Amino acid sequence: MEPDAGDVDAIRELINIGVGRAAGMLNDITGCAITLTVPSIQIVEYAHFSKETGKEKDAALSTVSLNFRGPVSGIAALVFPPESAAHLVMLMTQENEGSGELDAIRIETLKEVGNIIINAVMGSIANILRQHLSYSLPNYQELGISSLARSLHTQVDDRVVIANAHFRIEKTPINGNILLILEMGSMDALLTSIRGMDH
Amino acid sequence: MPDRVMFGEDWTHYDMLPVGIIVIRQDYTILSWNDCIADWTGIPKRSMVGLNLRERFPHLDKPLYLTRIAQVFSGGPAVIFSSHFHPHFIPAALQTGELRVQSTTVVPVVAGDGFLAMIVIEDITDLSRQVRAFREMKNVAERELEERKKAEEQALRLAAIVESSDDAIVGKTLDGIITSWNPGAERLYGYAAGEVLGKSLAILLPPDRSEDLPVVLARIRNGESISHYQTRWKTKDGRILDISLTVSPIRGVEGWVTGASSIARNITETKRMEEVLQQANKKLNLLNSITRHDILNQLMGLRAYLELSKECAKEPLFIEYIRKEEQAAENIGKQIEFTRSYQDIGVKSPAWQNLPSTIREAIDTLDIKQVALEIDLPQIEIFADPLLQRVFYNLVENAVRHGEILTTIRFRLEDKPGRCVLICEDDGVGVPAGVKEQIFKREYFDNTGFGLYLSREILSMTGISIRETGKPGQGARFEIAIPRSAFRSLS
Numbered sequence: 001m002e003p004d005a006g007d008v009d010a011i012r013e014l015i016n017i018g019v020g021r022a023a024g025m026l027n028d029i030t031g032c033a034i035t036l037t038v039p040s041i042q043i044v045e046y047a048h049f050s051k052e053t054g055k056e057k058d059a060a061l062s063t064v065s066l067n068f069r070g071p072v073s074g075i076a077a078l079v080f081p082p083e084s085a086a087h088l089v090m091l092m093t094q095e096n097e098g099s100g101e102l103d104a105i106r107i108e109t110l111k112e113v114g115n116i117i118i119n120a121v122m123g124s125i126a127n128i129l130r131q132h133l134s135y136s137l138p139n140y141q142e143l144g145i146s147s148l149a150r151s152l153h154t155q156v157d158d159r160v161v162i163a164n165a166h167f168r169i170e171k172t173p174i175n176g177n178i179l180l181i182l183e184m185g186s187m188d189a190l191l192t193s194i195r196g197m198d199h
Numbered sequence: 200m201p202d203r204v205m206f207g208e209d210w211t212h213y214d215m216l217p218v219g220i221i222v223i224r225q226d227y228t229i230l231s232w233n234d235c236i237a238d239w240t241g242i243p244k245r246s247m248v249g250l251n252l253r254e255r256f257p258h259l260d261k262p263l264y265l266t267r268i269a270q271v272f273s274g275g276p277a278v279i280f281s282s283h284f285h286p287h288f289i290p291a292a293l294q295t296g297e298l299r300v301q302s303t304t305v306v307p308v309v310a311g312d313g314f315l316a317m318i319v320i321e322d323i324t325d326l327s328r329q330v331r332a333f334r335e336m337k338n339v340a341e342r343e344l345e346e347r348k349k350a351e352e353q354a355l356r357l358a359a360i361v362e363s364s365d366d367a368i369v370g371k372t373l374d375g376i377i378t379s380w381n382p383g384a385e386r387l388y389g390y391a392a393g394e395v396l397g398k399s400l401a402i403l404l405p406p407d408r409s410e411d412l413p414v415v416l417a418r419i420r421n422g423e424s425i426s427h428y429q430t431r432w433k434t435k436d437g438r439i440l441d442i443s444l445t446v447s448p449i450r451g452v453e454g455w456v457t458g459a460s461s462i463a464r465n466i467t468e469t470k471r472m473e474e475v476l477q478q479a480n481k482k483l484n485l486l487n488s489i490t491r492h493d494i495l496n497q498l499m500g501l502r503a504y505l506e507l508s509k510e511c512a513k514e515p516l517f518i519e520y521i522r523k524e525e526q527a528a529e530n531i532g533k534q535i536e537f538t539r540s541y542q543d544i545g546v547k548s549p550a551w552q553n554l555p556s557t558i559r560e561a562i563d564t565l566d567i568k569q570v571a572l573e574i575d576l577p578q579i580e581i582f583a584d585p586l587l588q589r590v591f592y593n594l595v596e597n598a599v600r601h602g603e604i605l606t607t608i609r610f611r612l613e614d615k616p617g618r619c620v621l622i623c624e625d626d627g628v629g630v631p632a633g634v635k636e637q638i639f640k641r642e643y644f645d646n647t648g649f650g651l652y653l654s655r656e657i658l659s660m661t662g663i664s665i666r667e668t669g670k671p672g673q674g675a676r677f678e679i680a681i682p683r684s685a686f687r688s689l690s
Contacts, residue, residue: 028263029284066276093283105283105330108302108323112281116267119276126275135276137306 001188003043003159010194012041014128015163015178018121025116030092034169036117038178041163046181049145049160060142062086062102064114068122070133072186074158076122077148078114078165080176085110088176091169102142111140117165121178129193148181159187219289219301219320222308225272227252236320239291239299256289268305271316277306282323289320300327367442367463370449373420375400375412378458387442387465389435403432405439419448419459429466441470473548480546487542491535498535501528540653544586549661551580551687552587554621558610561591567599573609578689579619581681584660586653593650594623594677602627602675619686624669624676635667661685 003011015038023036062085065077080088086100089109102110115138126133141148161180166173182190210231213220219236223229232247253260267278280288280303288303299322308315361368367387370379377400380392388395388403395402401412411430418425425446431439442463449458505525512518555576562572572595581587598608605627613620630638639651655665662682669676 025263025267068276103330103334104326105323108279109281109283112279112284115276115279119267119270119278122276123270132274134274137277137304138279 001191003187003191007191007194008041008043010197011043011161011190012038012163014124014194015041015121015161018124019117019165019178021123022117022120025120026092026113029112029116032092032094032170034092034167036168037166038163039166041161043159043161043187046158046160049162059144061144062110063141063143063148064111064118064138065141065148066115066118066122066138067136068133069135071129071131071189072125072133072182074180074182074186075148076118077179077181078117078176079145079179080174082142084174084176087172088113088167088169088174091172091174107140111138114138114140117178121180125190128197129190145179148179158182158184219291219318219322221252221289221318221320223252223316223318225313225315227254229255230315236289236291239322240289241291259288268316271305271307272314274307274314277304279304282327286327288318291322293324297324300324364462367465368460369400369463370458370460371400372458373416373456375416379460384463387434387440387463388432394435405431405433408432415444415446416459419446420456422448422456424448432463440465441467477546484542484546487538491538494535495532498528498532540589541656544584544653544656545660547585549582549584551582552585553689554579554581554686557588558591561588562595564592565595565599567595570599570602570605571607573607573611575609575611576621577612579612580687580689581663582661582685582687583663584657586657590654590657590665590679591623593654597650598623598625598627598675604628605674615680618680618682621679621681622676623679624674626674629669629671629674629676630667632671638667639665 019036019038023034026032026034026036060082062080062082063077065075067075082102083100086102086106089102089106090096090100092113093106093109118138122133122135159182161182163178163180165176165178167176168174210220210222210233213231214234216233217235219239220231220233221229221236222231229247229250229252232242232244234244237244237247247255259265264280267280270276271278282300282302285303286300287298288301291299291301293299302321302323304319306317306319308317361381364381364383365386367384368379368381369377369384371377377395377398380390380395385391390402401409404411408431415425415428425444428444428446430442430444432442433439443466444461444463446459446461448456449460451457502525505521505528509518509521512521555574555578558574558576595608598605602625605625608623608625611622611624613622639655651665658665658679662685664680666678667675668678
């Protein structure tokens with residue numbers, strides 16, 4: 001099943017509902033003015049995604065990920081270049097001094113931020129599926145996108161939803177990506193649920 | 200840590216784990232409170248099982264926690280509470296009284312058709328302490344690195360200045376042993392650095408200046424600096440140079456004087472030019488005196504003949520012409536007198552002069568017993584033309600002559616940014632508003648000579664300015680602005 005423009009729009013809205021809720025929680029937790037939006041998404045085949053990311057796919061990225069399994073299976077991940085991840089954490093924790101490197105405590109903080117965002121997005125998706133998904137524990141890794149996909153035994157025709165996540169923390173913009181790598185057949189199940197909503 | 204835990208009645212196997220584990224029902228009733236969390240909190244299992252976690256720890260009864268933990272009860276993903284934002288999920292003190300830093304994960308536990316929540320708490324106090332110490336150490340190292348980098352850049356800049364300076368810049372120990380020698384020193388003294396490093400600076404002293412070095416070094420040992428000390432040093436080829444020397448102590452890290460740096464400027468040519476200039480000035484003054492003398496002699500003759508003419512003249516028109524000729528002769532006389540005063544300005548080099556003493560000496564030559572004089576000044580010196588005393592003489596003499604209702608003249612000092620201002624004020628009739636600037640012009644006064652014009656000229660020789668700022672009817676007020684470089688305190 002090929003996603004049409006309406007499907008893409010619906011998935012973008014689902015993700016935006018999730019990240020909006022996540023931004024509210026992050027505001028409460030950090031006490032910072034945080035906005036989080038996903039202005040655009042792309043849905044591509046993994047083969048295409050792999051080709052597009054090119055050399056970057058093996059560049060180490062700071063990744064908080066979560067595997068999910070059920071009628072829709074795959075990986076949800078929040079991905080940043082490491083320096084952006086450290087900057088994001090330092091803005092949220094209002095650390096003004098020192099260099100932006102990820103140490104164990106900052107990684108733990110980033111895991112919570114990623115956990116809030118991914119859980120909110122997966123909450124939106126699970127709501128529309130009206131079926132239960134089971135999840136792994138959230139995981140933090142510094143690895144390339146190809147390694148992340150390999151851990152899922154990704155097939156070339158698996159689908160990847162790439163959502164550009166725009167953070168704005170106390171007026172400072174930081175960009176990252178929310179990736180949903182869906183295993184074979186999962187996109188069909190998701191689209192069926194979305195189209196079912198229309199009727 | 201398991202992704203999802205199956206519910207069972209027996210939670211005792213979690214007592215073995217080195218992490219705090221609490222299992223709660225959806226209504227927050229505590230089902231399990233393992234030994235580790237009991238040990239950390241000092242609250243035994245039997246006191247907690249069956250209680251409501253939100254009631255026992257009310258800080259958890261907030262949407263911030265409830266909303267996220269609710270996801271777990273509906274079978275959603277595990278929830279992480281990081282130590283930065285939630286350092287004390289279940290407050291538990293160490294023996295020192297300090298609260299343990301905790302990293303908390305809440306995972307779903309399948310229980311029949313629903314889910315329980317297992318709260319897994321890790322004590323990361325040590326890790327947190329180490330990371331923070333490491334961060335602090337790293338920040339300090341980064342700051343030090345930055346400072347060192349700046350210091351190195353500064354040192355490179357200074358080295359470049361020293362290298363490119365035309366002045367001879369020489370470093371020495373407190374015993375006078377040369378430790379650095381810049382290209383300027385090579386050019387000035389004729390010695391290459393390799394020839395003099397490690398040798399005594401005494402090689403530069405001509406026999407009549409052999410006492411210079413011990414005197415200078417003794418002052419440096421006391422932490423003093425020496426500015427623009429004029430002396431004579433010897434070059435490699437035996438020439439004697441006039442030099443202006445500035446010597447400053449070099450201090451070590453602990454603040455002790457460890458050596459000295461001197462900056463020497465060759466002023467041989469300047470001295471020679473000064474001497475030439477002084478000779479020229481002397482000749483001009485001589486010429487001026489002779490010419491003035493001759494003109495005054497001729498003027499005396501002219502006045503005598505005019506006097507005779509007056510006796511012979513009967514026609515009123517002739518008498519009027521003679522009166523005008525006498526007036527013209529009078530003016531010529533005044534102008535010649537002015538040249539006598541003006542010729543001395545700038546002839547002698549400016550010098551440091553004690554301000555209160557100079558004012559008193561000026562006033563002592565005046566007969567002004569009827570006027571009170573207040574000199575409210577600290578002991579300072581100003582760098583001015585040797586005719587400075589004449590300025591104060593003029594100010595006081597003018598005040599007495601034109602003040603009419605004058606009773607007091609006061610001198611005081613005001614400290615202003617970049618300069619100090621000497622105020623000379625009186626309580627006479629003051630200067631009319633329209634002439635405050637004209638009084639400094641040569642052609643202004645009919646009878647008083649050229650006092651204020653000369654005063655301004657004398658002061659301007661060393662950058663000192665004068666203006667009148669009093670209120671007409673309330674007294675005259677002269678402000679003499681002295682730049683920082685032209686005054687120094689003696690206290």
